[in-house]
Amino acid sequence: MQLARIRILTSAIMIAAMIGCSLFTQMLVGASTEPEQTSKILVKETIQAHVLLNPVILGDHKDDYLDWDNWNDTRATLLHTLEGNVSADIAVKYDDKDVYVRVKSVNDKTINSGDDCRLWFDPLHNGTSKLPQTDDLWIGLFWVGERFGCNIARGTGLDWTSWTDKLPDGRDLVRDRLSDSYVSLIHGCVIYEFKLPRSLVSGSSLTIGFGAYVADMPLEYFGGVPPRYRGGTAAWPEGFGDNQTKKNEWPLNNLGILHFTGVPIPELGPSALMMLSGVILTMVTSVVRTRRRKTRVCCRGAFATWSCSR
Numbered sequence: 001m002q003l004a005r006i007r008i009l010t011s012a013i014m015i016a017a018m019i020g021c022s023l024f025t026q027m028l029v030g031a032s033t034e035p036e037q038t039s040k041i042l043v044k045e046t047i048q049a050h051v052l053l054n055p056v057i058l059g060d061h062k063d064d065y066l067d068w069d070n071w072n073d074t075r076a077t078l079l080h081t082l083e084g085n086v087s088a089d090i091a092v093k094y095d096d097k098d099v100y101v102r103v104k105s106v107n108d109k110t111i112n113s114g115d116d117c118r119l120w121f122d123p124l125h126n127g128t129s130k131l132p133q134t135d136d137l138w139i140g141l142f143w144v145g146e147r148f149g150c151n152i153a154r155g156t157g158l159d160w161t162s163w164t165d166k167l168p169d170g171r172d173l174v175r176d177r178l179s180d181s182y183v184s185l186i187h188g189c190v191i192y193e194f195k196l197p198r199s200l201v202s203g204s205s206l207t208i209g210f211g212a213y214v215a216d217m218p219l220e221y222f223g224g225v226p227p228r229y230r231g232g233t234a235a236w237p238e239g240f241g242d243n244q245t246k247k248n249e250w251p252l253n254n255l256g257i258l259h260f261t262g263v264p265i266p267e268l269g270p271s272a273l274m275m276l277s278g279v280i281l282t283m284v285t286s287v288v289r290t291r292r293r294k295t296r297v298c299c300r301g302a303f304a305t306w307s308c309s310r
């Protein structure tokens with residue numbers, strides 16, 4: 001028993017040492033290969049997009065599978081409240097083809113006209129405060145009555161194109177299940193989801209300009225009629241715009257950074273997973289060996305005496 005405890009303790013120490021070495025190595029690698037990225041992080045707010053582990057189905061009006069949050073394989077970032085009591089967060093992940101975005105409007109419990117979510121993408125991350133460039137995109141998901149719509153506009157260098165409900169490849173943003181909005185059963189609040197081609201929103205860039213806005217504003221609020229309740233608005237990053245910013249004039253030079261990490265959430269990154277599997281194998285092997293040695297084999301001798309292994 002004492003020997004088993006020593007082995008398990010030794011394995012635990014190995015786990016700590018190996019994971020510590022792994023994390024330290026990742027820090028060194030990150031510091032040595034991404035000096036430019038580090039300097040940007042100091043200036044701009046950054047959202048980390050992680051590699052997708054849990055598939056996301058758009059159009060089914062759910063963000064869970066058997067009560068598991070489909071989005072627990074990436075991290076959420078809080079938006080900054082601009083007005084009222086809106087609290088919201090945004091999470092991004094991606095696979096080989098698509099970028100997936102979920103905006104969770106935490107305090108918004110009911111769908112109403114005026115619920116609105118917008119995203120901005122600047123793939124070349126060279127946005128200006130005035131004219132949208134040809135790589136820039138603006139996507140809006142909004143409720144009118146009991147139906148939601150989703151439109152996209154692209155920069156022309158002089159202005160935005162007119163709103164369209166289709167991607168450049170012809171797919172319809174709603175009918176082809178590239179966007180979705182609903183009240184989540186597990187979170188009890190309004191959700192906005194997007195599935196957008198990487199070729200459209202990021203190209204091969206690992207860091208792009210990115211911004212988000214969400215509103216829970218009853219339409220009558222805009223008409224001067226006292227609202228049934230007061231909603232609010234929120235945006236990311238801080239300073240991107242405010243409630244006075246006109247709908248198509250948000251300054252793209254104030255966008256934050258969306259960073260495609262190349263790995264799932266850090267604690268489940270490939271190197272950590274390999275380390276963890278190796279450690280688990282070591283522990284299992286240790287326990288099995290210990291149990292084998294504890295098994296005593298007894299034999300009956302020629303003179304009816306018993307002898308047992310130790």
Ligand SMILES: [Ca+2]
Nearest residue numbers: 057058062063
């Ligand atoms: Ca879904």
Ligand SMILES: [Ca+2]
Nearest residue numbers: 108110112216
């Ligand atoms: Ca609402």
Ligand SMILES: [Ca+2]
Nearest residue numbers: 122126127133
């Ligand atoms: Ca641009």
